[in-house]
Amino acid sequence: MMSNKQELLIENMVRQLCDNSRFMQTAKYKQHGKTSIYEHYIAVAYQSCWIADKLHVQVDYASLIRGSLLHDYFLYDWHDKSGSHRLHGFFHPRRALENACEDFELTAKEKNMILRHMFPLTPIPPYYLESWIVCAADKLCAAKETFRMTDFQRKKIGAYLYEFK
Secondary structure, three states, rough: OOHHHHHHHHHHHHHHHHOOOHHOOOHHHHEEEEHHHHHHHHHHHHHHHHHHHHHOOOOOHHHHHHHHHOOOOOOOOOOOHHHHHHOOOHHHHHHHHHHHHOOOOOOOHHHHHHOOOOOOOOOOOEEEOOHHHHHHHHHHHHHHHOOOHHHHHHHOOHHHHHOOO
């Protein structure tokens, strides 16, 4: 079970990222199934904290959450049949990192989480423990979203708290 401190960190980080950035644009793009990219970010942040807790590892929770919330900051609808979105799975981490660097000051750890979250589809593995956790959390959340996670399951991971109105 996630601590209240981690939950507050996620909520505060979402608020900070929404201020003076393009972060909320992601609520209008679908990621997997009916899940928006915005909801996906929230789910990955919760899942990342859960993994870190279950493994009883020391992590920088602020960076873990921030990297989770920005890992897919590519800012387009990858479902559009556009040449610029071709091979999205391979190229979106670089685009997400470029966009995140335009809007935010990032640590080396946060940059690595964004750039390496698609391993092994992209060949260079993550460097930091937090990056490995985000990589795993992203895969778990993508599977849940792709295979039609129920509303009950969405509430269980807390994504419903941050739905775009």
